[in-house]
Amino acid sequence: MAVAAIGGDTHMGQTVILGVIGSDAHVVGITILEQALTAAGFDVENLGVQTSKAEFVSAAESEDAGAVLVSSLYGHAEQDCQGLHERLADADCDAVTYIGGNLAVGQNDWAETEDVFRELGFDRVFDAETDPEAVVASLERDLDHTTTETERVSVNS
Amino acid sequence: MAVAAIGGDTHMGQTVILGVIGSDAHVVGITILEQALTAAGFDVENLGVQTSKAEFVSAAESEDAGAVLVSSLYGHAEQDCQGLHERLADADCDAVTYIGGNLAVGQNDWAETEDVFRELGFDRVFDAETDPEAVVASLERDLDHTTTETERVSVNS
Amino acid sequence: MLRDDRIPGDQLRETASELRDRWPTGADADFEDAIEFHESLPASKRFADVLESADRPLLQPRAGVPRLDDQIELLVHLETEGGADLLPTTIDSYTRDNEYEKAAEGLAEARESGNDTLNGFPAVNHGVDACRELIQSVDAPVEVRHGTPDARLLAIVTLAGGFQSFEGGPISYNIPYTKEHDLEETIEHWQFVDRLCGAYTERGVRINREPFGPLTGTLVPPAIAIAVMIVEGLLAATQGVRSLTLGYGQVGNVVQDVAALRALRELGEEYLPDDAVVTTVFHEWMGGFPPDEARASGVIGLGGATAALARPDKVITKSPQEFQGVPTREANAAGLRTTRQLIDMMVEQEILIDGIDEEQNLIERTARSLVESVVSHGDGDVARGTVAAFDSGALDVPFAPSDSAAAAVLPARDDDGRVRILEWGDLAVPDETKEIHEARLDERARTEGRSRSFRMVADDVDAISDGKLIGRPTPSDGGGPGDGVDTRGGESDAD
Amino acid sequence: MLRDDRIPGDQLRETASELRDRWPTGADADFEDAIEFHESLPASKRFADVLESADRPLLQPRAGVPRLDDQIELLVHLETEGGADLLPTTIDSYTRDNEYEKAAEGLAEARESGNDTLNGFPAVNHGVDACRELIQSVDAPVEVRHGTPDARLLAIVTLAGGFQSFEGGPISYNIPYTKEHDLEETIEHWQFVDRLCGAYTERGVRINREPFGPLTGTLVPPAIAIAVMIVEGLLAATQGVRSLTLGYGQVGNVVQDVAALRALRELGEEYLPDDAVVTTVFHEWMGGFPPDEARASGVIGLGGATAALARPDKVITKSPQEFQGVPTREANAAGLRTTRQLIDMMVEQEILIDGIDEEQNLIERTARSLVESVVSHGDGDVARGTVAAFDSGALDVPFAPSDSAAAAVLPARDDDGRVRILEWGDLAVPDETKEIHEARLDERARTEGRSRSFRMVADDVDAISDGKLIGRPTPSDGGGPGDGVDTRGGESDAD
Numbered sequence A, B: 001m002a003v004a005a006i007g008g009d010t011h012m013g014q015t016v017i018l019g020v021i022g023s024d025a026h027v028v029g030i031t032i033l034e035q036a037l038t039a040a041g042f043d044v045e046n047l048g049v050q051t052s053k054a055e056f057v058s059a060a061e062s063e064d065a066g067a068v069l070v071s072s073l074y075g076h077a078e079q080d081c082q083g084l085h086e087r088l089a090d091a092d093c094d095a096v097t098y099i100g101g102n103l104a105v106g107q108n109d110w111a112e113t114e115d116v117f118r119e120l121g122f123d124r125v126f127d128a129e130t131d132p133e134a135v136v137a138s139l140e141r142d143l144d145h146t147t148t149e150t151e152r153v154s155v156n157s
Numbered sequence C, D: 001m002l003r004d005d006r007i008p009g010d011q012l013r014e015t016a017s018e019l020r021d022r023w024p025t026g027a028d029a030d031f032e033d034a035i036e037f038h039e040s041l042p043a044s045k046r047f048a049d050v051l052e053s054a055d056r057p058l059l060q061p062r063a064g065v066p067r068l069d070d071q072i073e074l075l076v077h078l079e080t081e082g083g084a085d086l087l088p089t090t091i092d093s094y095t096r097d098n099e100y101e102k103a104a105e106g107l108a109e110a111r112e113s114g115n116d117t118l119n120g121f122p123a124v125n126h127g128v129d130a131c132r133e134l135i136q137s138v139d140a141p142v143e144v145r146h147g148t149p150d151a152r153l154l155a156i157v158t159l160a161g162g163f164q165s166f167e168g169g170p171i172s173y174n175i176p177y178t179k180e181h182d183l184e185e186t187i188e189h190w191q192f193v194d195r196l197c198g199a200y201t202e203r204g205v206r207i208n209r210e211p212f213g214p215l216t217g218t219l220v221p222p223a224i225a226i227a228v229m230i231v232e233g234l235l236a237a238t239q240g241v242r243s244l245t246l247g248y249g250q251v252g253n254v255v256q257d258v259a260a261l262r263a264l265r266e267l268g269e270e271y272l273p274d275d276a277v278v279t280t281v282f283h284e285w286m287g288g289f290p291p292d293e294a295r296a297s298g299v300i301g302l303g304g305a306t307a308a309l310a311r312p313d314k315v316i317t318k319s320p321q322e323f324q325g326v327p328t329r330e331a332n333a334a335g336l337r338t339t340r341q342l343i344d345m346m347v348e349q350e351i352l353i354d355g356i357d358e359e360q361n362l363i364e365r366t367a368r369s370l371v372e373s374v375v376s377h378g379d380g381d382v383a384r385g386t387v388a389a390f391d392s393g394a395l396d397v398p399f400a401p402s403d404s405a406a407a408a409v410l411p412a413r414d415d416d417g418r419v420r421i422l423e424w425g426d427l428a429v430p431d432e433t434k435e436i437h438e439a440r441l442d443e444r445a446r447t448e449g450r451s452r453s454f455r456m457v458a459d460d461v462d463a464i465s466d467g468k469l470i471g472r473p474t475p476s477d478g479g480g481p482g483d484g485v486d487t488r489g490g491e492s493d494a495d
Ligand code: B12
Pocket: A023, A024, A025, A026, A027, A028, A029, A030, A032, A033, A069, A070, A071, A072, A073, A074, A075, A076, A098, A099, A100, A101, A102, A103, A104, A105, A106, A126, A127, A128, A129, A130, A131, A132, A135, C090, C093, C119, C120, C146, C147, C176, C177, C214, C215, C216, C217, C218, C286, C287, C288, C289, C290, C321, C322, C323, C324, C325, C326, C327, C399, C400, C401, C461, C462
């Protein structure tokens, strides 16, 4: 793993919410991610492990988050994420949503797993081989993009 | 591997021919087999490695062998054994024939391999996991059996 | 108030009967009836005796699926095809959270769909009779393996169900496994579990207890793991446990692993009462695995080799599918056999390695100082001392998700690959020990031409899954041989 | 008459042109053209340089299939998915017997049916251009691996085809590989091969030569293997070879294996001329493998661990399918990755093991006495001495199928699993050495309560495939954990 140089640019001040959903306690992945995102200049709100859907939604709402990053390792991701996107929508949260980690119980087919989480509403689905740098790169793209669009909209109105 | 107690009974004085066929030089298996068969009281004629069909046939003929044991490890057994049984028949040799070792190139299906060698005329086909004791037991059965039958035939004639 | 005192018999009974009302299956857990069932079991299923009398390291996998018939099949497979000496039953996550309702739903779904919708065996939902059927269907002794902070009802049901070993402890099943469970309460819950085991023990059914040594599984400094094992051992012994298997998770440095296992045994015997039989268990690498079965087999191989050198009483094996998810039974059995082959090829060899004593000494000094600190934090009471020591950070676990732990300690490997401590927080360790660690880490920093920092930690966390022991900085990051997995990981864009 | 003298240039040319007429493809092997081709190759394909300048053990598998496109695909797979540092091309058995006609038939059949009807790549039949296509299609340097007593035409074609390393030698590719080939003649044939390599070397194309260290692969006592390596190295050096990789096959005892590799390097440097660069290669266990991929991975794991401790320049890996037959490319790559994971996890650790020096000393003394005996058998001429020493039994190889060797030597493991000699035949070894071996074997006999006998040998031959290092007598013979293979082996009755 390579970690980005400490002190990159700040990314539009948009907060990134990070947490492990459900009763999952695997903390190492988000610890590494938090460090990499912070080093890349993101404003990270790390909710830690065993975070409920409600906690994700209220954090996203109160921080006006640009992105919500959900981690799940222990194999119950699908059950744990049911309804999360509906609640985010109810809260008028338009953050991009990522999910990553070890998303199925057992030796499942990845393409299948991926579809399941797209159906649930996630914008991007990451497997457990994900390099933190790839997450940084993706977020940079998605958040700048979102920001630009928003700006354009306000100029036009 | 367990080796039978040294000095079992002698088995009807019928010679067992043993050798590695073709240009195969894997000698360890027949060394172990020779030792086990001898210890079990068989009269073993070990032709060694790289033995041609002709050598097998002439040894079987001149020793009036009760059994011909062909070993092959290097993956060319099928080619090497083509015509062996025809030649044995031509020489009026009615010895039981065994083949054993690693009988196919690559990761083949054993049942298939087995059929190939039965078609070629072998009475018994042994894989590379064969315990020498199993060979001893088989030979004891087959040679006693053969002898009895021969005797019965001569009584009837 | 929390105290390291034995729970009185009437209080045990009272709490037990209260707990048994929490879920319908609790009613079947009758103690006398259970004693009778245990007494009916053959000697080969007496966990403590089998383990303590073994003359070679015994192998045990992890395994748990929702349905009873599947679980039986799985265990029989691991016994016959894997050569497991001791069997596990791993409990699902809902049960660990005491969410028996959700576990019931998962189990029903599993029964209908045939899919494994739970990540383990919901023993409480299955109940006493199903557990006994499981015990009777296999030949080896069986342990309950879980990760449950409040495992009281689970213990009541499974021990009545014939299991003779129970994993976990108040620290080791709280700090690495939960965020919000209160440590004090968890200790009380485990005092109950240990007292229940003690009650069986008094009646001649010596239940084996196994504190979970690997903790967070991620670069845990040996002295920390050992200190936690001693503390949990002491708490269990107070409640009458007489068969204790102290655990340790492989860090991957051979000298350090052998030294740590020796230190664990040494200190275990020193600190724990004479009437408790102490054994040790070595867990094959508990951190992130390579996403490739062939390389995972290499990691398992090093585990087996280390076990052959250190000769613990038991080895918990990993499967080559560890990275991917819950392994197939075939992969699980494969992990057992790879380990067995290495142990059996090496165990008769005399391989004397230099420098183990020195490392062992360092580990023992550090572990002792942590244990003493716990004792003094509690004014001589280990239970209260544990809470206070975690509170002050005098005792701490790296990567602990729990609010009860400071998680200020950060480990990193030194230039030889031994796990040292980079950030100490308030860990109760002598200065002289800190100097040794710091000197070793400085050595590494020099070798790598970078300063000591969290980047070393992050690199070390990924190192073994990336194919190395030490997370050295690499000039280029990509490249390297393929890993047998189709995609080199990463995201799948939804657009 | 046979002499250890350099073949004169004109004789080399004459023999070469004669040999080139033996098979149509010979005509394309033009020396000047070949030099040009070699000079056109990038530095990364210069075998000797890549190997000699490596700072970690390089990995190389074995692999050969009949068709060119398949062979290219196979090698690319081993490079990209296995991370092989050096590549092989294993030659088929007909070519080894110089039966190019039969090889042609097999190749034609392979092309038609798509099946691998040959157990290797028939390089002579493919010819120079096909070899060059192969070399150009991969990134790493490639070696010819075979087992051919008379490899002259094979060398002419493959070296012209761009291969830069050539395995084998007059003893190591005769004694273990054939029954009737005359040793004297084989030495002459290899003098030619070495002289050809020398000719390339003189022109700046330093062909690497690798005598085959494992010999019969079955409990070969280290001193015997090392003596053969020195003798073949000397013969090759006489002919102008300047890059020599001496080999050794793992016996499975860690101390003995590390000691043997050190002794090999030590004696190699001592005996071989200063202008020859000596490197070492460690072959993972060459004897019978377990009939189970998981346990085979354990054997491979021990190989990797031993390599990490001994740090040879090169490691020849095995695949988990070794028992079964020629491995799939995936299994072959898996063997590489398992080995790589173990080496990379261990190689940075300082693991100092006691008693290696003592064992190394014993090995060196014995090997020296064998080499000296060869020299004196030939009145100072190593070539003639080799023939005479094998003839008298002063030099001998256990389980040798060759009529040229006495094969009177029988090895067995001692109580620690080290390979000792049970039957000496006429091996030229000092009495004091024999006493040491005998004392060690007596120790084992006492442990097992049986006398030293061939049964130990037979039990040891099967031990690793049965899951142990030492073939101890077992009370019952059956039983044991399953081996992941459906049938527990044996016969299929034809009736
Ligand atoms: C260490 C570990 C533990 C430790 C965790 C300590 C802790 N508190 O963190 C302990 C021992 C306590 C543990 C417990 C359990 N574990 Co666990 N554990 C592991 C292990 C070995 C390594 C995980 C790890 O730390 N990896 C290193 C980090 C850096 O990588 P990572 O977590 O994968 O995160 C990276 C990527 O996934 C990605 N990523 C992760 N999240 C996200 C989110 C987003 C948005 C993005 C973009 C990327 C991303 O980026 C991260 C950084 O590179 C894995 C197997 C493996 N991977 O080798 C099993 C594993 C995850 N555990 C597993 C299980 C089942 C459990 C248990 C339920 C227990 C059990 N059966 O015993 C409990 C669960 C307890 C609970 N309540 O959560 C299973 C999950 C099965 C499945 N999904 O099908 C695994 C796969 C093991 C297995 N093969 O069975 N475990």
